Amino acid sequence: DTGVSQNPRHKITKRGQNVTFRCDPISEHNRLYWYRQTLGQGPEFLTYFQNEAQLEKSRLLSDRFSAERPKGSFSTLEIQRTEQGDSAMYLCASSAGPGFETQYFGPGTRLLVL
Amino acid sequence: GQNIDQPTEMTATEGAIVQINCTYQTSGFNGLFWYQQHAGEAPTFLSYNVLDGLEEKGRFSSFLSRSKGYSYLLLKELQMKDSASYLCAVRPTDSWGKLQFGAGTQVVVTP
Numbered sequence A: 001d002t003g004v005s006q007n008p009r010h011k012i013t014k015r016g017q018n019v020t021f022r023c024d025p026i027s028e029h030n031r032l033y034w035y036r037q038t039l040g041q042g043p044e045f046l047t048y049f050q051n052e053a054q055l056e057k058s059r060l061l062s063d064r065f066s067a068e069r070p071k072g073s074f075s076t077l078e079i080q081r082t083e084q085g086d087s088a089m090y091l092c093a094s095s096a097g098p099g100f101e102t103q104y105f106g107p108g109t110r111l112l113v114l
Numbered sequence B: 001g002q003n004i005d006q007p008t009e010m011t012a013t014e015g016a017i018v019q020i021n022c023t024y025q026t027s028g029f030n031g032l033f034w035y036q037q038h039a040g041e042a043p044t045f046l047s048y049n050v051l052d053g054l055e056e057k058g059r060f061s062s063f064l065s066r067s068k069g070y071s072y073l074l075l076k077e078l079q080m081k082d083s084a085s086y087l088c089a090v091r092p093t094d095s096w097g098k099l100q101f102g103a104g105t106q107v108v109v110t111p
Helices: none
Strands: A005-007 A010-013 A019-024 A031-037 A044-050 A053-057 A065-068 A075-079 A088-095 A109-113 B002-005 B009-013 B018-026 B032-037 B044-049 B053-057 B060-065 B070-075 B084-090 B105-110
Touching: A005 A088, A010 A019, A019 A088, A019 A109, A031 A075, A044 A065, A053 A065, A075 A088, B002 B084, B009 B018, B018 B032, B018 B084, B018 B105, B032 B060, B032 B070, B044 B053, B044 B060, B044 B070, B070 B084
Parallel strands: A010 A109, B009 B105
Antiparallel strands: A005 A019, A019 A075, A031 A044, A031 A088, A044 A053, A065 A075, A088 A109, B002 B018, B018 B070, B032 B044, B032 B084, B053 B060, B060 B070, B084 B105
């Protein structure tokens, strides 16, 4: 059983550029989550999907952020017009759904915006 | 919303026991999770409590009191590899998806 995988693991970009991250959940997990974590803080919820439906999006998430899960398997998170404040670790997690609540995290994508 | 508090840092000696407390304030509660996170790595699941009481899993135990909004994680027979951040997270009833995390407790195990 392979765990949650994320690509790329590291991304350095210049302010104003767009970036896209990919997450592949544990196979047959129908729930997928995105979080953001900055140094010294716990992960902060961004959004989650059940299958291909995006069921919740944090009010903190600006409209520069968009996430998709087109076929209910992998997901992408895009950040448009990046800002220095977007520098963080972006974590993806998956779970098997109702009754199986534990979220299993991927290794994360570390974003640095210069 | 949620307010989750846990100590910033704790230091203990190899072989000892450490208890990490977590208090939360919530308008709705549907489970509490503990995760371990080594520096630069992903959080890994340790335990899940939804009912009051103690859950034991090897060297790690977790306790929950819903009436007091309180949980603790007990680490026994500390090993050097247990040096990590320990994250307390609550699943609120107004969201079946998200976990609300505390800032984490950095545990330092010394020889």
